[in-house]
Amino acid sequence: MHSNNYTLAFVFIITVVLGTILSFTKENLRELQEYNLKADMKKNILRSLDFEESENELWSNEVVEKIFNENVQAFCVDTSGNVVDCIIEEVDTERNLEVLPVYLKVIDNKTEGIAIPIAGKGLWSTVFGYIALESDTDTVLGIQFYKHGETPGLGGEVDKAWFTNNFIGKKIRDNSGDVIGVEVLKGKVDNSKASAIHQVDGISGATVTSKGVTVFLKDDLGRYENYLNKVRADGNI
């Protein structure tokens, strides 16, 4: 049996040694990890803006960085649509509802798409993603979900191509021009109805996740309404 003092001293030494090793590891890897996170964010913005990864140029972090820098302009607006200063990578898109990040796809000085971050509750978790609109601020160019904790095979299907591809070409404004978002139905879209242009097929077995997506799409797009209206009125950015 060891004495109490020995036990205390032993535990103390172990703690100090392990603590040192852990903080040393973290400090050395921090830069790489943050770089990965940023590259991943950019990758998702690019995907929503309809950039495609090609067989002969796979999206390594460097390639993503290059495509992003060459074709995308990033800035923030406020809820009334004015451009404001921000550090775009540090904006918390789930909680900060005043400063709104915008990513423009600009090719040959022509705006081809507007990507905005979306986030909201699914069933188990917050679902994060980007939705991109064409320059008419009405038609959906693409949508991507990159982080969620929904049930694999059910709500987890939100990030699958069969689901996200259905959004492409849908309209987010109603006839009077108000932003209403895109509704994820329970079941299939009836293409004979006029409302079909604002609806996509739901995920079977994932009613709550589908409803969540409908709600936060409407809310998030609603916050950008003033900015989107400005873009529409000006005809340019």
Next chain:
Amino acid sequence: MEIFNSESKKIISDPLSINNPISLQVLGICSALAVTIRLDQAIIMTIAVIFVLCSSNVILSALRNFIPNRVRIVVMLSIIASLVTVVDQVLQAYLYDMSKQLSVFVGLIITNCIIMGRAEAFALKHGPSKAFLDGLGNGLGYGMIIIIVSLFRELFGAGTITLPDGGVGYVLFSIPEAWYAAGYENIGLLVLSPGAFFILGLVIWTQRELFGIEEGE
């Protein structure tokens, strides 16, 4: 150094056959169900577990005469947890896509019963070189089972076989489109956790039959 005498061989080969941690002792089931959806995940997970298991066994075995008995569980846990955290951080830095797919299950290596079990049952009673072999054997035993399970789940559930590379994985084989056109369908159930239960059950049955192991007395 008689590292490959018959006793050492037994330490390494038992966990692969008659004393497999998953199929015979039924330990580490949680992660065996979770990370066996795709082969590349199972391979990376195996490497991570082997690393943690060998290192924790060696460190604990080297310290075994110094660790006060009363606090040994706490010491074991903190050493294992630190090793797992290091693995998690390294994956996030160098294999980002993989670490996203494995998500919490890397962190959950801490609670994998195999690791605590081997530390308590073996490492604290034997020297470092034997403890290393024991870690390697049990890690390989664990890996063998989850790789077999994931091979079946990915091939029949998703129709592909994926090997790990730096990014989202290298697709080694996928079922040709012509098969799907001819009416072949993937078994969706295998992608879900219950599918893993079925496969694991079959693997356990096969292995027990092969080695003639019976429950009881």
